[in-house]
Amino acid sequence: MVELDPEEVWRCLGPAGNARESLHSDVLEATEFAATASQPRGISRVLNVESAARGKVHFEGGFIAEGKRLPHIFEGAEGAIFLIATAGPGVETEVEAMMARGDHIEGVVLDAGGSAVAINAAEQMQAQLMWEVEQAGYKVGPTITPGTEPWDIEGQRTMFDVLIADEIDVTLLESRLMYPQKTQSKMIPFGRDLKLVNNPDEAPCRTCRAQRCPMRMEEYVGILGE
Ligand code: SF4
Numbered sequence: 529m530v531e532l533d534p535e536e537v538w539r540c541l542g543p544a545g546n547a548r549e550s551l552h553s554d555v556l557e558a559t560e561f562a563a564t565a566s567q568p569r570g571i572s573r574v575l576n577v578e579s580a581a582r583g584k585v586h587f588e589g590g591f592i593a594e595g596k597r598l599p600h601i602f603e604g605a606e607g608a609i610f611l612i613a614t615a616g617p618g619v620e621t622e623v624e625a626m627m628a629r630g631d632h633i634e635g636v637v638l639d640a641g642g643s644a645v646a647i648n649a650a651e652q653m654q655a656q657l658m659w660e661v662e663q664a665g666y667k668v669g670p671t672i673t674p675g676t677e678p679w680d681i682e683g684q685r686t687m688f689d690v691l692i693a694d695e696i697d698v699t700l701l702e703s704r705l706m707y708p709q710k711t712q713s714k715m716i717p718f719g720r721d722l723k724l725v726n727n728p729d730e731a732p733c734r735t736c737r738a739q740r741c742p743m744r745m746e747e748y749v750g751i752l753g754e
Pocket residue numbers: 600724732733734736737738741742743744745
């Protein structure tokens with residue numbers, strides 16, 4: 529059984545405002561059901577980076593990730609972690625049944641429970657992999673997810689080429705959504721001289737003037753020495 533805190537479910541539900549009290553028991557039930565019905569599984573792989581330029585990152589084995597801003601994120605990267613983590617289909621099967629019988633509120637809350645399990649599973653896996661990479665002397669960069677600014681949804685094809693997701697019963701649909709839906713896919717660059725790092729003390733965003741950069745990780749604090 530997964531260890532799931534109700535607060536993780538609240539986070540997936542979003543701001544509840546005045547409804548927080550009335551949803552309290554639904555959230556507790558959803559937390560318990562999601563923790564019991566889910567079977568989190570994950571798969572990961574590390575690939576060396578061969579080059580990063582002109583909107584493409586080339587990895588060993590011929591794999592390519594495309595995105596205008598990816599070479600910037602991969603500046604100084606020697607490799608990347610690829611991971612897919614899923615909560616399994618248990619929660620979403622129950623959510624479908626709830627919706628079909630008109631239990632919409634319970635269904636929405638339980639759906640958030642499934643999301644919380646998938647996020648929890650991916651974060652645990654990610655933390656372990658990042659720790660291993662850091663122990664080996666590398667700096668770790670930001671987490672990049674297909675379907676976001678730096679890497680559009682077609683990035684899912686790269687994820688599923690790199691990882692044999694059948695092993696954890698996860699499928700990529702034509703829509704580029706994943707089944708089970710409660711699944712997360714991520715790519716994380718690392719390197720000894722990685723420029724764009726997750727560490728706030730080193731993050732170049734703090735002194736970068738690109739005000740409208742959608743990937744900004746830290747607030748601009750001004751150019752040092754000014
Ligand atoms: S704010 Fe600057 S350093 Fe940070 S990601 Fe954007 S362009 Fe790169």
